[in-house]
Amino acid sequence: MALLPLSLAFHGAARTVTGSRHLLRFGERRWLVDCGLYQGRRDEADRINRHFDFAPGDLDAVVVTHAHLDHTGNLPTLVAQGFRGPLPLTPATASLSHVMLEDSAYLMQRDIEHVNKHRRGRPERKPLYTPQDVADTFERFEPHGYEQPWELFDGVTAEYFDAGHILGSAMVRFTIRSDGRTLRVLMGGDLGRPRRAILRDPVVPPGGCDVLVMESTYGDRMHGSDEATEAGLVDVITRTLQRGGRVVVPAFAVGRTQELVAVLHRLTEAGRLPSVPVFVDSPMAREATAVFKRHPECFDDETARQFTRGGPEPFGFDRLRYVASVEESKALNDRSGPCIIISASGMCEGGRVLHHLMRSLGDARNTVLFVGYQGEGTLGRRLRDGAENVNIFGEPVRVRAEIAGLDGFSAHADQSELVEWVQRLDARPRHIFLVHGEPEPMDVLAGVLRERTGAIVHAPERLAEFDLWS
Ligand SMILES: [Zn+2]
Structure with a gap:
């Protein structure tokens, strides 16, 4: 032939x-x-x-x-x-x-x-x-x-x-x-x-x-070492909490959110982060996390062991709350006191994160932490580039919050x-x-x-x- x-x-x-x-x-x-x-x-x-x-x-x-x-x-x-x-x-x-x-x-x-x-x-x-x-x-x-x-x-x-x-x-x-x-x-x-x-x-x-x-x-x-990324995460969260502020993390609902939650969990268990409420406010992140749980065949050994031990599991640890309804999401906005809110979309082009930014950007005690790539022309990119004023839902918002970024979660x-x-x-x-x-x-x-x-x-x-x- x-x-x-x-x-x-x-x-x-x-x-x-x-x-x-x-x-x-x-x-x-x-x-x-x-x-x-x-x-x-x-x-x-x-x-x-x-x-x-x-x-x-x-x-x-x-x-x-x-x-x-x-x-x-x-x-x-x-x-x-x-x-x-x-x-x-x-x-x-x-x-x-x-x-x-x-x-x-x-x-x-x-x-x-x-x-x-x-x-x-x-x-x-x-x-x-x-x-x-x-x-x-x-x-x-x-x-x-x-x-x-x-x-x-x-x-x-x-x-x-x-x-x-x-x-x-x-x-x-x-x-x-x-x-x-x-x-x-x-x-x-x-x-x-x-x-x-x-x-x-x-x-x-x-x-x-x-x-x-x-x-x-x-x-x-080059992304920089894992140690440097974790140290950066600990620093930015610690100083925000010390100011009495909240950390808002715009994150893509699939992958980055679950990974960030797992890292926060490990750092808290190790005593490197204080115990603070963590909210994941994205319906899609919740669904995606449910899919993660159904596919342990994809986990590394450490994650798989945590699951089989039946102890605290990486996606739903004690301090973590998944926010399901729009009402709960709104209530989260009125909540006072330090917390960490992870919400989509990752580049701030839509989704519930916009409400959290609207509420949080004007207060110098708060931090907006970017953990992913911000495409050109997006609100996320403008914030990362240091814009002092932005528009959200057609309304001008003055940026007083700290803007931080960590690339190591790519x-x-x-x-x-x-x-x-x-x-x-x-x-x-x-x-x-x-x-x-x-x-x-x-x-x-x-x-x-x-x-x-x-x-x-x-x-x-x-x-x-x-x-x-x-
Ligand atoms: Zn991909």
Whole structure:
């Protein structure tokens, strides 16, 4: 039999951080790895998300790496446009995606109602997808556990490995055989960080790979040590409480919130933080935490031991309260005395955190603590950049509270962690394709990888396609 053609093309997250979509072709088969939402300005994002440079009905599968919306958020569009194949993913990614895609459809519906109210006679807008499209997407889910290879197609075996990035996150390795030749293609997804709370360290897949596709979000940065991050957290909380203030932490509901709660718990148990009420005010964080509890197969040994011991567990410790109803959330605002409030959205673009900021920013005793990346143009970015006045719900708010930031809680590996991970692969890739990064960090990382690994490193433009046998 002749050698079947094998190629890889980059349809999203090419020299940018959003909208992951990578297309593999092998003989007559074609499949995507991830189909993420492109996030940006409304009109541009809508156009990019609705358009595919291939016919969705021609795809044989979409293999999903993890539940973040920039990797899964456009799956319902694909299904609505005729995709009928299976959607392999890990069991925890399936559970988290149920919560996140339903929420995504709900937010789109709300957003479109708001937009249409102001259309004044122009044709009404339609949401990118509906709850029904999301339900149809769930029908196609096909769970596969870590390190349990399965035959994706004739001649193609797939296997998930824990990426340690968020609950259920995976990298996927395809072993492709044709005409007596074998090629291993490792799609790295988003790579997590070693020694984090709750999740296991990213796995280094035994046997390595010939071709590697890897993220580069922090390709030009180092996060600083875990000790420095924890010391920073203790400092900022301690001085705020001493002033009699509250700490408001805008945090993404999935991942960062659970990790932060686990770290606060450990520091309090160790006597490094005083006992203070902690509130998690985000309905989605509550649902996501429930999903965490259902998937102990993803926990690191320490977290797993805490669960089996039956003692205090990492997500619901004594001082922690989950705020469910809007009334409770409002009551929290009127509460006096020191406390810690963790609330979404992480970049302050919506959600209940806005009410807490409205109430807290004007008082110099309080602190707003940022623990995640703040995108350009967001309220979070303006606050981090030191704005003295901001607008919330159309009202001017003077900023008197302390503004602090800690980058060490990132779920993405930094430069040295990315490079060390590649160096630990026992068979090193000949080709590395960098994706999921802004051009500058991507090019810096490409340089370091060329020097340290000897691989041929590419930073492909969108729609660039490569023959993988060569
Ligand atoms: Zn991610």
